[in-house]
Amino acid sequence: MGEPNLSGLKNGVFPRVSSVDRSEIIGDLWEFYVDSTTSLLTDLEAAAISLESEGSVEEDAADIRRILHSVKGDSGVSGLNDVYSLCHEVEGLFDEMADEPRAAADMILRVKDWISNVIEFIASGEFEEPEFEQSQAESEPGKLRALVVDDDPLCRKRVEMIISPYFHCDFAVTGLEGLQKFERSLGSGNRYDLVTLDINMPELDGHHTLQAIRSLESKNGIEGLDGVKIIMSTSCDESEHVFSAFRQGCEAYVIKREMGEKLPEQMVKLGLLKVTPTYSIR
Numbered sequence: 001m002g003e004p005n006l007s008g009l010k011n012g013v014f015p016r017v018s019s020v021d022r023s024e025i026i027g028d029l030w031e032f033y034v035d036s037t038t039s040l041l042t043d044l045e046a047a048a049i050s051l052e053s054e055g056s057v058e059e060d061a062a063d064i065r066r067i068l069h070s071v072k073g074d075s076g077v078s079g080l081n082d083v084y085s086l087c088h089e090v091e092g093l094f095d096e097m098a099d100e101p102r103a104a105a106d107m108i109l110r111v112k113d114w115i116s117n118v119i120e121f122i123a124s125g126e127f128e129e130p131e132f133e134q135s136q137a138e139s140e141p142g143k144l145r146a147l148v149v150d151d152d153p154l155c156r157k158r159v160e161m162i163i164s165p166y167f168h169c170d171f172a173v174t175g176l177e178g179l180q181k182f183e184r185s186l187g188s189g190n191r192y193d194l195v196t197l198d199i200n201m202p203e204l205d206g207h208h209t210l211q212a213i214r215s216l217e218s219k220n221g222i223e224g225l226d227g228v229k230i231i232m233s234t235s236c237d238e239s240e241h242v243f244s245a246f247r248q249g250c251e252a253y254v255i256k257r258e259m260g261e262k263l264p265e266q267m268v269k270l271g272l273l274k275v276t277p278t279y280s281i282r
Helices: 027-052 057-078 081-096 101-124 153-163 175-188 206-219 239-247 256-269
Strands: 144-149 167-172 194-198 229-234 252-255
Touching (some): 027 153, 057 101, 057 153, 153 256, 175 206, 206 229, 229 256, 252 256
């Protein structure tokens, strides 16, 4: 199915809900997606209504950008690619309408209604879930250890689905919490083999967490190839994020909506798996 026609968004013309591509939806994430996105849409509506009153425009606009980014990321991770594309387009339009807060708020409310209708439409019907066959990928005797650092519960679940056959997984919801767990692992001698690290997080973002992890390793005499393998994950694919992450010492970088394919590939390249899983986990 082709990309949806989004040219009429600014004028309130949205794609037909029934035209949304459901073929890539990840069934095991659907309930998580619905719960997370429904909550986010409630917050988005509140922020848009507040923006419409023009009381605290900058604060409301910042909230809307943050929530849209979260909905976009969750949609991409869950296989709702048309919703991802629409949110991406709306982010640009919202910035273009910065001097028209009431018009921008109206557009956001329409977006909220459209996404709600998409969820209701999909929930009322049937969609084809992916088939999971037994993986033939080999791991070392005894599972390795991984630390998954991401403030989005749906994204944490997605990473767990992909890597848990090969890794014992610990989780952190902020960069600071992730850094504390990593430091404790060094002190206990039970080090992590892999860290997956989101970029956009509260308290301490992924870039600063990455730098802090490498600094901790250096203080503990761990240098170069002996360091933990760090894979950055984000819904952003801007080149400045990529270059910055590599300069700060990550080994790989994956876009969340491509994680099912790319994360196992990167783990093989880094020597954490011997062969790429033979089943599709998108």
